[in-house]
Amino acid sequence: MTLTDRQQLSYIASQAADARLNVELETEGMTLNIGPQHPATHGTLRIICRLDGEQVIWAEPSAGYMHRGYEKLTEVRTFPQVTTLVNRIDWLGSFANEVPFILAAEKLMEIEAPPRAQVIRTILFELSRIANVSLFLGDLGVQMGAVTPVFLAFRDREYVLNLIESATGGRFHPNFDRIGGLKDDLPKGWIDEARQSVKKLMQFCDTIEDLLFGNEIFQSRMRGIGVIPAEVAKDYGLSGPNLRASGVDWDLRRDQELPMAWDKADWKVWTHPDGDSWARCWIRLQETRESCKIVEQLLDQIPAGPVMTKVPRIIKVPAGEAWVSTENPLGEMGYYVVSKGDLGPFRVKIRSASFNNISVVPWVLKGVYVPDVITILASLYFILGDIDR
Amino acid sequence: MPKKPKIPGLLKGLGVTFGTFVDTVTDGAQTVQYPHEKETPPIRARGVIALHEGNCTACMLCSRSCPDWCIYIEGHKQLAPPRRAGGKPRQVNHLDRFDIDYALCMYCGICVEVCPFDALFWSPEYEYSEPKIADLLHDKDKLGEWMETVPEAPDLEAGAGK
Amino acid sequence: MVQFAIEIPYWGQSLLRVVGGLVAVLLPAGGIVYLFLFKMMSFMQSRLGPMEAGPYGSLQLVAEVGKWMQKEDLAPERADVPIYKIAPLIVLLSTFLLIVVVPFGPDAYFTDFETGIFYAMAVGSVSVLGILIAGWSSANKYSLLGGLRAAGQLIAYELPMVLATLGVVIQAGSMNLNQIVVAQNDGEIFGFGGLGNPFIITQFVGFLIFMIAVQAELTQVPFDMPIAESELVSGYMTEYSGFRFLIFFIAEFATAGVFAFIASILFLGGWGIPFDWFGWDGADLGTVDNWMNVAGPIIMATKMFILVAIIMWVRFSYPRFREDQLQTFAWKFLIPLSLANIAATAILKVSF
Numbered sequence: 090m091t092l093t094d095r096q097q098l099s100y101i102a103s104q105a106a107d108a109r110l111n112v113e114l115e116t117e118g119m120t121l122n123i124g125p126q127h128p129a130t131h132g133t134l135r136i137i138c139r140l141d142g143e144q145v146i147w148a149e150p151s152a153g154y155m156h157r158g159y160e161k162l163t164e165v166r167t168f169p170q171v172t173t174l175v176n177r178i179d180w181l182g183s184f185a186n187e188v189p190f191i192l193a194a195e196k197l198m199e200i201e202a203p204p205r206a207q208v209i210r211t212i213l214f215e216l217s218r219i220a221n222v223s224l225f226l227g228d229l230g231v232q233m234g235a236v237t238p239v240f241l242a243f244r245d246r247e248y249v250l251n252l253i254e255s256a257t258g259g260r261f262h263p264n265f266d267r268i269g270g271l272k273d274d275l276p277k278g279w280i281d282e283a284r285q286s287v288k289k290l291m292q293f294c295d296t297i298e299d300l301l302f303g304n305e306i307f308q309s310r311m312r313g314i315g316v317i318p319a320e321v322a323k324d325y326g327l328s329g330p331n332l333r334a335s336g337v338d339w340d341l342r343r344d345q346e347l348p349m350a351w352d353k354a355d356w357k358v359w360t361h362p363d364g365d366s367w368a369r370c371w372i373r374l375q376e377t378r379e380s381c382k383i384v385e386q387l388l389d390q391i392p393a394g395p396v397m398t399k400v401p402r403i404i405k406v407p408a409g410e411a412w413v414s415t416e417n418p419l420g421e422m423g424y425y426v427v428s429k430g431d432l433g434p435f436r437v438k439i440r441s442a443s444f445n446n447i448s449v450v451p452w453v454l455k456g457v458y459v460p461d462v463i464t465i466l467a468s469l470y471f472i473l474g475d476i477d478r
Numbered sequence: 479m480p481k482k483p484k485i486p487g488l489l490k491g492l493g494v495t496f497g498t499f500v501d502t503v504t505d506g507a508q509t510v511q512y513p514h515e516k517e518t519p520p521i522r523a524r525g526v527i528a529l530h531e532g533n534c535t536a537c538m539l540c541s542r543s544c545p546d547w548c549i550y551i552e553g554h555k556q557l558a559p560p561r562r563a564g565g566k567p568r569q570v571n572h573l574d575r576f577d578i579d580y581a582l583c584m585y586c587g588i589c590v591e592v593c594p595f596d597a598l599f600w601s602p603e604y605e606y607s608e609p610k611i612a613d614l615l616h617d618k619d620k621l622g623e624w625m626e627t628v629p630e631a632p633d634l635e636a637g638a639g640k
Numbered sequence: 641m642v643q644f645a646i647e648i649p650y651w652g653q654s655l656l657r658v659v660g661g662l663v664a665v666l667l668p669a670g671g672i673v674y675l676f677l678f679k680m681m682s683f684m685q686s687r688l689g690p691m692e693a694g695p696y697g698s699l700q701l702v703a704e705v706g707k708w709m710q711k712e713d714l715a716p717e718r719a720d721v722p723i724y725k726i727a728p729l730i731v732l733l734s735t736f737l738l739i740v741v742v743p744f745g746p747d748a749y750f751t752d753f754e755t756g757i758f759y760a761m762a763v764g765s766v767s768v769l770g771i772l773i774a775g776w777s778s779a780n781k782y783s784l785l786g787g788l789r790a791a792g793q794l795i796a797y798e799l800p801m802v803l804a805t806l807g808v809v810i811q812a813g814s815m816n817l818n819q820i821v822v823a824q825n826d827g828e829i830f831g832f833g834g835l836g837n838p839f840i841i842t843q844f845v846g847f848l849i850f851m852i853a854v855q856a857e858l859t860q861v862p863f864d865m866p867i868a869e870s871e872l873v874s875g876y877m878t879e880y881s882g883f884r885f886l887i888f889f890i891a892e893f894a895t896a897g898v899f900a901f902i903a904s905i906l907f908l909g910g911w912g913i914p915f916d917w918f919g920w921d922g923a924d925l926g927t928v929d930n931w932m933n934v935a936g937p938i939i940m941a942t943k944m945f946i947l948v949a950i951i952m953w954v955r956f957s958y959p960r961f962r963e964d965q966l967q968t969f970a971w972k973f974l975i976p977l978s979l980a981n982i983a984a985t986a987i988l989k990v991s992f
Binding site for chain 1: 684685687781785862864956960963
């Protein structure tokens with residue numbers, strides 16, 4: 090389109106007038122640092138938000154305040170020593186962190202844990218998932234001002250932690266996995282105790298559903314907020330419940346051949362088409378129930394036998410590289426282990442779920458209000474140790 | 479099938495908190511009033527590491543396998559009287575110092591596991607906090623006192639095999 | 641005013657009033673904090689709450705006050721210090737101004753305004769001023785957000801509150817709080833006077849609106865967006881420490897007590913018991929026995945604690961609304977509903 094000089098001049102003049110007006114009306118945005126010390130970040134995550142009023146126009150997570158250097162630390166430790174480090178990555182579901190590393194080491198050594206150890210591993214894995222997610226379900230309330238759910242969550246998580254403690258000796262850091270099996274067998278009476286605890290946890294899921302998920306205020310805060318479409322979720326590398334909430338049917342427990350016992354139980358992978366905060370929370374609630382079901386079924390199927398295969402007393406892992414990832418409470422957790430045939434690994438790359446899960450934060454926080462920032466972060470559910478490692 | 483009238487979630491939530499209130503009044507709280515009453519930790523609980531000094535040969539395996547190197551061992555070789563009359567005097571390692579720095583310890587239990595002579599044990603004892611962090615370095619006498627609190631290993635679940 | 645056997649000089653009366661006011665504000669606040677915040681909340685969460693200070697932790701509050709008093713009174717470097725320091729006092733002041741018109745018995749009141757409820761609604765909003773300047777002068781972004789949210793919310797819920805009381809005023813035919821009490825205890829429902837006529841029955845919608853508005857005025861969950869500890873740290877109180885934080889804290893629960901007092905006067909019959917029982921005449925307060933001046937405060941306190949129990953119960957069970965949701969709720973639902981309530985009350989008042 091060609092313009093006459095006159096038109097052009099008037100166009101330029103009007104542009105200039107607009108610009109002047111904009112300068113006069115333009116208000117300065119406010120930069121709000123949510124964190125590093127903030128009640129909502131359960132750890133030291135900093136989210137830099139630029140606000141226009143209460144609307145976020147730009148956001149970026151700034152991680153690394155709690156970097157503990159686990160990848161480097163593993164290089165100067167022997168293989169048995171590494172498990173005690175890696176179960177501090179996601180401290181709420183710590184048993185689940187040990188498993189992929191041990192599986193990777195076993196893969197390199199070309200051994201496999203005995204069937205009894207595999208089943209017990211799977212049970213403890215799912216128990217740590219329950220412990221992790223039940224705290225999420227309670228914490229969700231606190232992020233929205235409801236104080237009671239978190240105390241109920243702490244109350245009922247105790248049943249799981251007691252189980253883990255009486256089997257492994259550690260409440261939070263079991264360090265129970267060994268290359269080639271488990272450290273010890275279960276103590277007597279553990280299976281009955283576990284059955285009762287799992288029933289209590291099923292009740293806890295109902296309680297939370299009544300108290301929080303059924304609440305109309307909660308639903309109005311959650312539905313349609315922080316929608317992550319399936320394509321975006323895949324692009325940002327989301328995994329676990331966050332990905333399944335976007336409608337992607339992807340669960341490493343089912344889709345992957347591992348020497349674990351998930352295929353012995355009958356359970357369902359839940360997906361939700363919406364991809365909003367509500368979907369993410371709902372998926373986690375359903376998965377806690379599924380985990381309870383898995384544990385209940387596997388408790389009947391523990392085969393007799395040893396829990397440890399023959400491994401040399403001093404473990405030297407043959408040279409090679411292995412990648413094993415599992416479906417951890419927070420998402421896909423994997424270890425890429427490079428061994429040069431020494432006592433310890435040459436290099437370990439840790440793929441932790443939360444780090445990838447929060448990478449979607451700048452995308453999903455654009456244009457939401459400050460109160461929703463908190464609910465979206467809560468529904469994405471990250472653990473700082475899992476982000477910073 | 480008649481449709482059940484749907485109770486609004488707001489009222490259900492009030493019901494849950496009220497139910498918990500009644501439970502706490504009638505059955506007591508879930509919490510324990512700690513200094514007055516204590517929970518017994520499970521047998522396997524990793525509370526503190528106890529040392530059976532007589533069994534230790536100062537072989538340094540625990541010290542070397544510790545992931546954060548918090549066990550300090552010093553020993554010397556000395557001659558012990560022979561086992562049988564008329565035999566040669568034996569050479570044994572005598573333990574001079576066995577310190578564990580509980581400020582550094584990660585409670586992983588690797589030292590207990592690698593000990594070839596059953597000198598280290600887990601005790602569920604947990605009340606040994608100190609006002610100063612340096613006081614958490616416990617010597618072998620203190621570690622030996624905890625031997626009394628070490629429980630028997632629990633029976634194993636049915637089906638446990640060798 | 642209560643008739644004393646001996647003549648008390650004016651300064652003595654003033655002193656008595658001051659002491660009475662302090663007791664009427666601080667005692668309920670302490671009771672609320674201990675009974676509900678410490679004990680009821682704990683029991684609802686399957687724990688016992690404070691147990692160490694005094695029997696069943698009853699002296700915990702004294703310990704807490706002692707703790708807060710010891711703490712340093714800090715002000716941020718860029719804060720507007722004089723204003724910053726005065727803000728909590730303004731918030732507490734509004735509570736004391738409110739208690740002035742609350743009658744605890746036929747003669748046990750501080751002043752007897754003809755337009756008592758009008759005055760109460762007016763001074764109730766003074767606290768907004770304190771909160772707003774606390775948020776602004778703290779020189780903190782969280783405080784600013786909290787203060788602005790508080791201002792918007794408190795103004796929005798002021799309206800349904802006033803409109804809900806209007807129904808009561810129409811029915812009682814008076815703005816004097818004592819007259820409203822008399823109207824309820826002297827009245828009768830369809831000829832049955834055994835229970836009096838507490839307005840909670842005839843004005844149930846008004847009662848609900850009033851309680852929701854009170855919940856919002858007190859910034860309790862689900863309307864605690866201005867404080868919102870998980871996102872705004874502590875809202876307008878973020879920067880306050882020590883004694884000034886304590887004043888905010890006291891003001892929060894004292895105001896809860898005072899608003900519950902007012903609600904019990906408006907809807908539950910206040911200090912009174914149905915006058916039918918003793919043959920008193922509502923038209924003349926002089927016929928009411930003098931012991932009501934002692935029994936009245938106790939009855940009032942009971943009703944107040946029941947109402948606060950409901951407020952706190954909701955607080956401990958619900959998550960919070962978002963700012964725009966609660967504004968929508970106030971302007972698009974509560975205000976039209978209360979207007980309809982007024983219209984219905986007026987029509988029924990005229991026709992019966």
